[in-house]
Amino acid sequence: MSLYRTELRRLTKRRFTRYMTLLGLLVLVAVVLGTFFTNQKLDADAVAGAERQADRQYQEQVRWSEQERAACEAAKAAGTPNDGRYPDDCSMITAPPREAIEASWFLPSTFNFRETFPETLIPFAAILALVGFVIGASFVGAEWSSGGMMNLLLWRPKRLTVLLTKLAALLTGMLAVTLPAAVAWFAGFWLVATFRGTTEKVTSGVWQSVTLTGLRAVVLVLVVTTVGFALASLGRHTAMALGGVVAVAVVGQFGLGILLEMANVRFPQVWLLPTYVLAWMQKKVTLQDWESCNATVFGECKPETFDITWQQSSVLLVVGVAAVLGAALWAMRRRDIS
């Protein structure tokens, strides 16, 4: 217990932890503020304005097509060779019908809580996961490379206990940041929706769904934090974790993506990690293969699809964490420390 408290103290004492957390939270605040200022409430004025703008656009189109038709006819009369600029029949140049120009195109963007909020949880999770990853990696990585780990082991010779206690303290810290941040995120976007959009149709079912998505975001943050911690402990250096991730991202993902593309694999995204992260957050990702065609009864051509569910993602997350953390613990048990 004293070790756990000590590690919590160590974690919060570190300036890197503080600055990274602050940075992450500032980015989150910036996202909320940005959304606030780029959205507007749709009142009667805004709708009328959009209507007016659509009208104006229509008039412009009419004017322009008349000009063009006149020019076309003039060219025809003058007998200048048609260089493909105008159609043979000048009367084909007409303005689009008025209905084709929708007023909704000219509506300012507005924040619909029910429709848009769930999507915002993805950047929320991504930003905090990144923060968790580097904090987790540096927390144990700096400890290894500075010799602090060796010092600590002279006091606490049970190596696995030491490593797991550090991890527990780290996750506690991350949770202490992520949970309030999530609550603030909900509240922030509720305010955005209230003042710059709509909170219509947010039923208890919607609440339940976004709460679950929020929880999955928190879980994702903790998982990524654990992976950062384990990688840095395995490599005994913060940079090892970051380097490992870059290697996986560049070689494993881009390289693999290109290779799969060349090999003409049907659903290349199945092999790419971000798909699973997305599936975890959205509950489902539907991949489409545009090269195949499934004719429907209506005669349309529907691409073949492939679903990746959050359950599949969860299996991947569990296996991934188990593998990396297991390797870190195994190395911790076996290695010579110098």
Next chain:
Amino acid sequence: MPAVLEIEGLRKTYKSRRRGTRNALDGFDMRVEAGQVHGFLGPNGSGKTTTLRTLLGLIRPDGGRMSILGHQVPEALPVVAGQVGAIVESPQFFPHFTARDTLSLLASAGDVPANRVDEVLELVGLRDRAGERVKTYSLGMKQRLAVASALLKNPKLLILDEPANGLDPGGIREMRTLTRNLAESGMTVVLSSHILGEIQLICDSVTIISLGRRVAFGPVDEVLAQHSSGAVRVRLEAVSDLPAAADALTRSGIRVTGQDDHLMLAGVDKPAAVTRILAEQGLYVSELSPVTVDLESVFLELTATAPVPGQHRQVDQSLKVGGPEQSGATGGGWGA
């Protein structure tokens, strides 16, 4: 006296695919008794740090037995860790914490009362600089911090691997008094150092290691005496008795060289034997002193690392007990 630290047949082999295997420790033995200040000496790369790391559970041995305070280690390390304070070869600390924070984190991890932190900071002379980040410390200040961290637990066994490294002359002398005081208060201290004058001043006994094996051990004066190759100076009350004495001693198989006012003896196992032989002849000894050699020369002789003019000795070029390089002069059966 009970042994606080016992090592028997310790082995540690480093394997490398390219360079093959290296026996850093090759059946090393060591024994430290309670309340002693014990010097742990050896040339560079002889295995001192490896021994201490292994003892502290940082390195996994390939064979041998070790015990601390009567407990088998590394198995019982969790039990004894609270009673063993250690610094291992210029320890490093997280550079962005202050000395006080560093110690306070260690203290709380080890359930040591917080006021102990200020006590040890005072003890090592860092009181006024304790609020500064370790990054800004000089080498000697870091070394002092390391000593402080080892003292924090108020241990029964204190292991210091080159504690004088980087200390100023005043610091070295303070270290010496500190060590003596700690030993007087009942602490057992194991001290590895290359400053042999220092070791000779503060240690009760020593272990000398070379290429992973023990080449000598025992109380400092015994080790010195044994390796002054038994040279002893004898004076008698009456100078006129010297020839008679020389006679008697020669008959007992001792090589004697006569001088004006004294005799030089060689090959004396026990100086007491000389007194007995002379007393039997009715000759009375006024002075009987082993010719002093200092620890440094004994060390150089024992480890065969004395510099030879015109040669550059390489590390690992030292005496191997039981090995082919063993020379007659040092093959006196010390160690093993």
